[in-house]
Amino acid sequence: MTFSAFELVKNALTGQAGWQPHWRKARPKPAYDVVIIGGGGHGLATAYYLAKNFSITNVAVIEKGWIGSGNAGRNTTIIRSNYMLPGNIPFYELGMKLWESMEQDLNFNTMVSQRGVLNLYHSDAQRDSFARRGNAMRIHGVDAELLEREAVRAMVPYLDFDNARFPIRGGLLQRRGGTARHDAVVWGYARAADRRGVDIIENCEVTGLRIEHGKILGVETTQGFVGAGKVGLSVAGSSSRVAAMAGMRLPIEAHVLQAFVSESLKPVIDCVVTFGAGHFYISQSDKGSLVFGGDLDPYPSYAQRGSLATFCDVMENAVAMLPMLSRLRILRNWGGLIDMSMDGSPIIDRTPTDGLFFNGGWCYGGFKATPAAGFCLAHFIASGDPHPAAASYRLDRFARGCVIDEKGAGPSPNLH
């Protein structure tokens, strides 16, 4: 069913009894043209764009839990395209444009809120580096504004501008950045893909890949074998484990990233703010909670929970930037499995196995990439060629020395 003002009024007057499930509870068919492993935002978006852009509808998305049970439902919901390097800017800007048209495209309220993303700078050197980033963005047609201290104060007056160690000198603002409701993005893509005939199969784990003579034939699952002409692997933090089923060793480590949600407050922060003297980012949800996060837990792990040391580090950053947070009560925190690549940039590519495609290495930033990653992976699977916007995200770039190291942190996944 389609969402419209008419449907809203009709259901309001009839006890909300007319709504239908957003997607079918599909059972696996013996075979599909394309199987996507992983029912996060990326996997569902890939299935949707395969159906919408290429009319490939004999598609299954296979998810071991419920859709959105991975990072798609655990992130801090920030979307932006404030990247600097040539390989990244066109991709993330494609993503931003897809966010801007997403709600009409999916006919679903994904609560895209372009409230602005403000990165604080604290020294002259950092100002120069932010000016360089802003210039690179503007050359590529992306919006960026370098703000002086007083302009930042007008936007976010309660920051600790005169902090003795980290005084705030200004910020780089992308007004088109902001937040989107992460669950709604999953539900929106699932519903739209289902309406085009895609089977979404939940509670079905892929336990093996059937490969013969170097070609993918299908996937072994907890609900039996499912044949496939092509397979897309889109499992974020589980990338290395699933790729190992095809004998691949990826340039990716799994780390835990924690997120935090506070008690609800009256509206206080109306944009996304990031600390420039440490790793900390914060926004306020529509329910009033402050939503924030910081650094990774520094060691590789597959546990979806974080350590107390990182918890404390995030709180120290929080209070250094926003002293009023010291009186805030935290309601919940949780961890998600992050697929950290060696250069901090993602991979969307074919693999050495014929018909097997890979999407991963999203590090901290895969939520904002959800529409563009699905768009570009669908393009690759359907056409056999990389989408121009994702042409740099090849697996062999590490062997070629063509890394895309946005942060300049070198080959240390936990530092990106």
Ligand SMILES: Cc1cc2nc3c(=O)[nH]c(=O)nc-3n(C[C@H](O)[C@H](O)[C@H](O)COP(=O)(O)OP(=O)(O)OC[C@H]3O[C@@H](n4cnc5c(N)ncnc54)[C@H](O)[C@@H]3O)c2cc1C
């Ligand atoms: C705490 C936290 C905060 C974050 N904040 C942001 C942010 O503010 N902005 C941003 O851009 N990004 C953020 N991210 C990163 C972002 O959430 C991820 O990069 C992105 O969600 C990954 O893509 P996905 O949604 O498809 O992954 P997921 O939702 O993790 O989807 C992968 C799916 O694969 C499934 N799966 C795994 N193995 C198998 C198997 N064998 N068989 C079947 N299914 C399998 C999993 O169950 C999972 O549902 C954050 C991440 C975390 C953890």
